[in-house]
Amino acid sequence: xxxxxxxxxxxxxxxxxxxxxxxxxxxxxxxxxxxxxxxxxxxxxxxxxxxxxxxxxxxxxxxxxxxxxxxxxxxxxxxxxxxxxxxxxxxxxxxxxxxxxxxxxxxxxxxxxxxxxxxxxxxxxxxxxxxxxxxxxxxxxxxxxxxxxxxxxxxxxxxxxxxxxxxxxxxxxxxxxxxxxxxxxxxxxxxxxxxxxxxxxxxxxxxxxxxxxxxxxxxxxxxxxxxxxxxxxxxxxxxxxxxxxxxxxxxxxxxxxxxxxxxxxxxxxxxxxxxxxxxxxxxxxxxxxxxxxxxxxxxxxxxxxxxxxxxxxxxxxxxxxxxxxxxxxxxxxxxxxxxxxxxxxxxxxxxxxxxxxxxxxxxxxxxxxxxxxxxxxxxxxxxxxxxxxxxxxxxxxxxxxxxxxxxxxxxxxxxxxxxxxxxxxxxxxxxxxxxxxxxxxxxxxxxxxxxxxxxxxxxxxxxxxxxxxxxxxxxxxxxxxxxxxxxxxxxxxxxxxxxxxxx
Amino acid sequence: xxxxxxxxxxxxxxxxxxxxxxxxxxxxxxxxxxxxxxxxxxxxxxxxxxxxxxxxxxxxxxxxxxxxxxxxxxxxxxxxxxxxxxxxxxxxxxxxxxxxxxxxxxxxxxxxxxxxxxxxxxxxxxxxxxxxxxxxxxxxxxxxxxxxxxxxxxxxxxxxxxxxxxxxxxxxxxxxxxxxxxxxxxxxxxxxxxxxxxxxxxxxxxxxxxxxxxxxxxxxxxxxxxxxxxxxxxxxxxxxxxxxxxxxxxxxxxxxxxxxxxxxxxxxxxxxxxxxxxxxxxxxxxxxxxxxxxxxxxxxxxxxxxxxxxxxxxxxxxxxxxxxxxxxxxxxxxxxxxxxxxxxxxxxxxxxxxxxxxxxxxxxxxxxxxxxxxxxxxxxxxxxxxxxxxxxxxxxxxxxxxxxxxxxxxxxxxxxxxxxxxxxxxxxxxxxxxxxxxxxxxxxxxxxxxxxxx
Numbered sequence: 001x002x003x004x005x006x007x008x009x010x011x012x013x014x015x016x017x018x019x020x021x022x023x024x025x026x027x028x029x030x031x032x033x034x035x036x037x038x039x040x041x042x043x044x045x046x047x048x049x050x051x052x053x054x055x056x057x058x059x060x061x062x063x064x065x066x067x068x069x070x071x072x073x074x075x076x077x078x079x080x081x082x083x084x085x086x087x088x089x090x091x092x093x094x095x096x097x098x099x100x101x102x103x104x105x106x107x108x109x110x111x112x113x114x115x116x117x118x119x120x121x122x123x124x125x126x127x128x129x130x131x132x133x134x135x136x137x138x139x140x141x142x143x144x145x146x147x148x149x150x151x152x153x154x155x156x157x158x159x160x161x162x163x164x165x166x167x168x169x170x171x172x173x174x175x176x177x178x179x180x181x182x183x184x185x186x187x188x189x190x191x192x193x194x195x196x197x198x199x200x201x202x203x204x205x206x207x208x209x210x211x212x213x214x215x216x217x218x219x220x221x222x223x224x225x226x227x228x229x230x231x232x233x234x235x236x237x238x239x240x241x242x243x244x245x246x247x248x249x250x251x252x253x254x255x256x257x258x259x260x261x262x263x264x265x266x267x268x269x270x271x272x273x274x275x276x277x278x279x280x281x282x283x284x285x286x287x288x289x290x291x292x293x294x295x296x297x298x299x300x301x302x303x304x305x306x307x308x309x310x311x312x313x314x315x316x317x318x319x320x321x322x323x324x325x326x327x328x329x330x331x332x333x334x335x336x337x338x339x340x341x342x343x344x345x346x347x348x349x350x351x352x353x354x355x356x357x358x359x360x361x362x363x364x365x366x367x368x369x370x371x372x373x374x375x376x377x378x379x380x381x382x383x384x385x386x387x388x389x390x391x392x393x394x395x396x397x398x399x400x401x402x403x404x405x406x407x408x409x410x411x412x413x414x415x416x417x418x419x420x421x422x423x424x425x426x427x428x429x430x431x432x433x434x435x436x437x438x439x440x441x442x443x444x445x446x447x448x449x450x451x452x453x454x455x456x457x458x459x460x461x462x463x464x465x466x467x468x469x470x471x472x473x474x475x476x477x478x479x480x481x482x483x484x485x486x487x488x489x490x491x492x493x494x495x496x497x498x499x500x501x502x503x
Numbered sequence: 504x505x506x507x508x509x510x511x512x513x514x515x516x517x518x519x520x521x522x523x524x525x526x527x528x529x530x531x532x533x534x535x536x537x538x539x540x541x542x543x544x545x546x547x548x549x550x551x552x553x554x555x556x557x558x559x560x561x562x563x564x565x566x567x568x569x570x571x572x573x574x575x576x577x578x579x580x581x582x583x584x585x586x587x588x589x590x591x592x593x594x595x596x597x598x599x600x601x602x603x604x605x606x607x608x609x610x611x612x613x614x615x616x617x618x619x620x621x622x623x624x625x626x627x628x629x630x631x632x633x634x635x636x637x638x639x640x641x642x643x644x645x646x647x648x649x650x651x652x653x654x655x656x657x658x659x660x661x662x663x664x665x666x667x668x669x670x671x672x673x674x675x676x677x678x679x680x681x682x683x684x685x686x687x688x689x690x691x692x693x694x695x696x697x698x699x700x701x702x703x704x705x706x707x708x709x710x711x712x713x714x715x716x717x718x719x720x721x722x723x724x725x726x727x728x729x730x731x732x733x734x735x736x737x738x739x740x741x742x743x744x745x746x747x748x749x750x751x752x753x754x755x756x757x758x759x760x761x762x763x764x765x766x767x768x769x770x771x772x773x774x775x776x777x778x779x780x781x782x783x784x785x786x787x788x789x790x791x792x793x794x795x796x797x798x799x800x801x802x803x804x805x806x807x808x809x810x811x812x813x814x815x816x817x818x819x820x821x822x823x824x825x826x827x828x829x830x831x832x833x834x835x836x837x838x839x840x841x842x843x844x845x846x847x848x849x850x851x852x853x854x855x856x857x858x859x860x861x862x863x864x865x866x867x868x869x870x871x872x873x874x875x876x877x878x879x880x881x882x883x884x885x886x887x888x889x890x891x892x893x894x895x896x897x898x899x900x901x902x903x904x905x906x907x908x909x910x911x912x913x914x915x916x917x918x919x920x921x922x923x924x925x926x927x928x929x930x931x932x933x934x935x936x937x938x939x940x941x942x943x944x945x946x947x948x949x950x951x952x953x954x955x956x957x
Binding site for chain 1: 506507508509510514515517518519521522527530531532533534535537538539540543544545546547548549550551552555556558559560561562563564565566567568569570571573575577579580581583585587589592593595596597598599600601602603604605606607608609610611612613614616617618619620622623624626627628632633634636637639640641642643650668670671673674676677678680681682683720722746747748749750751754763770771772773774775776777788794795796797798799800801802803805806807808809811812813814816817818819820821822823824826827828829830831832833834835837840841843844845846847848849850851852853854856857859860861863864882884896899900903908911912915916918936938939940941942943945
């Protein structure tokens with residue numbers, strides 16, 4: 001079926017609009033223009049000077065911008081035309097899980113019965129929210145095989161740090177001051193950064209030739225000073241850590257805990273649970289696995305679920321069932337404390353629950369199956385031009401390498417990525433994991449059709465042909481996008497972070 | 504059987520056969536059989552969207568504190584401001600909503616430029632030149648500011664006014680378990696930080712709030728002097744709406760500004776997603792947490808935007824990164840830029856002024872009620888604290904019956920006694936009035952509260 005033309009075909013979106021540079025809001029500003037309209041309140045308009053002592057008042061107005069509503073709409077609409085998104089086309093950005101986000105979940109979250117509730121409202125006046133949180137917590141525990149969870153962390157990295165603080169609290173409660181946390185060399189950068197903030201030192205564990213944690217190296221690194229290990233499974237190479245049971249036994253025997261980085265949880269839904277693999281702490285990226293939109297870089301949500309022996313340390317307050325079918329806030333007895341200003345990214349949590357409810361246990365299992373099917377189909381379809389770093393079955397993503405293109409034509413992974421933008425696809429993740437030369441990490445996700453996958457493969461074949469005939473054109477790519485390659489070095493050399501910065 | 508998967512049965516069969524397989528199960532051969540979830544997930548089967556919508560309707564009905572129905576006088580860092588249709592429409596454009604972090608700037612100029620505009624606004628409202636591209640919320644932004652102070656001074660002692668929101672202080676204490684920071688909380692006297700009551704020597708940071716969580720406007724030159732004397736960073740947690748008329752953090756001499764940006768276009772949302780505002784002086788730029796967007800040019804010399812100073816970040820610097828932040832609150836930052844664009848210079852001044860006018864109008868009437876006393880005699884801005892003759896949580900419950908979310912119980916926010924209030928915290932109610940509250944609503948609130956206290 002390779003290369004067979006199929007009906008439904010090209011789902012790519014190229015070129016996106018917006019080739020002209022858009023002025024900034026500040027450049028559009030004309031003194032005296034305005035868009036705002038406020039309610040007629042009837043409140044006495046006492047002069048501010050008689051309410052606030054003069055030493056607090058700013059003698060100058062802070063300049064914002066002065067634009068009409070029509071200009072405001074045109075400006076942000078034109079900016080949106082200079083932006084790629086999942087709704088526009090395929091976004092195979094490995095490790096980021098850019099699947100389609102159901103509009104239904106957005107609609108659920110915009111209901112004033114959820115969106116217009118003050119976070120400090122007493123539990124008696126926000127029972128629906130508490131029920132959502134309790135229900136989501138129970139379902140996340142069922143999915144991961146854990147006993148209790150906090151929904152407070154606002155993103156995956158916040159979940160990681162929360163998990164490490166839980167690890168710390170657990171060891172301290174046992175009278176132990178362990179200092180090191182093990183991390184495989186294939187880990188996401190947030191893992192080591194979180195370990196440092198958690199008050200631990202990082203010990204890196206090498207991967208073996210098969211791209212998996214080297215069990216012997218792991219055992220050699222284990223001692224009474226190791227607080228635990230952070231693992232992503234499947235790992236960032238898209239490979240399942242097959243020796244996870246042996247890893248868990250070794251770490252537990254040494255008195256350490258196992259932390260599951262849930263960045264890749266979407267690969268194993270309904271197939272295997274972190275709790276059954278022996279993990280003690282699990283964070284989930286709800287924005288990845290449960291398809292809440294990524295918002296151009298956030299918001300996310302990073303709940304952390306734990307095994308029974310660690311529930312007592314969870315951040316509080318937590319929503320809980322109390323008598324008579326009611327709900328209340330409860331702080332666990334040995335809680336590490338609050339990790340968010342309120343209850344976490346509540347509207348993201350509500351979207352995730354709606355997503356889980358629509359799919360159910362059966363649907364979530366299919367989500368993982370089809371994600372793994374798509375990644376393997378793509379890996380196999382591309383094997384002639386971009387071989388896999390580890391040539392065997394992968395999970396939800398595949399790490400390919402552009403080394404052959406570099407050797408033959410001087411075309412690098414970055415060039416391939418930029419050329420894909422011209423083809424109307426978002427690029428894959430490049431140069432990660434760090435242990436793969438010229439890495440191109442593709443995560444097609446389960447929501448892309450086989451026609452779209454074929455269109456992506458065809459685009460990569462065209463790029464491969466260009467590499468052979470006109471490699472320079474790839475070094476200059478992309479040209480059809482709103483801007484061509486940007487001068488990143490100049491941005492870093494002379495920082496211009498605001499419209500007011502010196503140029 | 505509801506889902507969003509495109510593959511037909513035939514697709515699955517032919518894709519499997521392309522891989523030399525016959526069953527989806529074959530794809531999971533790497534997972535040891537002993538670990539496999541033989542019986543499937545312990546969840547109900549999927550429901551259709553309308554069925555799930557019906558389920559959620561039962562949740563929304565029992566959220567009686569819905570501000571569209573129950574008039575909101577609660578603040579504490581979460582405010583019921585006007586969000587017009589135009590802001591909702593622009594901020595919910597799917598190009599902004601369904602994009603990822605702008606790793607490929609050539610196809611992400613929309614988000615990058617919107618964030619650049621957001622950064623410019625944060626810089627102007629804070630009076631500081633170096634903003635970042637957003638953090639999770641104000642509480643976690645404060646934690647990043649403390650980490651920055653440690654990086655700048657190599658010291659661990661963080662001296663924090665108890666006028667800083669109790670939740671922010673709780674979050675700072677939690678993360679101090681990992682960083683080893685010593686958190687020293689400074690009591691308030693009559694609503695004003697009593698800096699001399701604690702030993703600030705060896706401080707990495709002096710942290711003040713403006714206005715503080717009781718609404719009081721403190722003279723920050725005292726705190727600034729304290730910071731200068733200790734060679735500590737001066738961190739100011741400021742209300743960005745108040746910044747429309749009050750002196751900016753930078754004008755008070757802050758090295759770092761943190762704030763809650765929810766007020767700019769994000770609904771109350773039961774506490775999230777919100778928007779952590781952050782800006783600092785040029786001296787701290789290499790220690791900046793999270794992402795920052797910078798202006799540059801493309802290969803055709805056209806203006807372009809890109810995330811920059813990347814060498815500080817976790818994916819490059821790993822365990823030596825300035826912060827572990829990766830995902831932030833970009834969509835809320837874009838929303839804030841849209842909302843501020845809608846308000847404009849005069850609109851923001853109007854909102855700030857009307858909040859102050861409404862709050863003072865209500866305050867004067869509440870103090871005329873028998874048994875209601877001020878917590879502080881000091882000037883306030885848009886929020887205030889009063890001491891009631893009954894526990895505040897009881898009063899909130901009674902007032903809900905009259906259609907008002909009366910405010911926040913200080914005792915609930917602080918989870919018990921707190922150095923911000925000398926005694927009887929359970930009787931203290933925090934009240935705010937935004938530009939959305941009418942005189943009619945305020946007058947009815949006063950009448951209802953009179954009844955509740957009678």
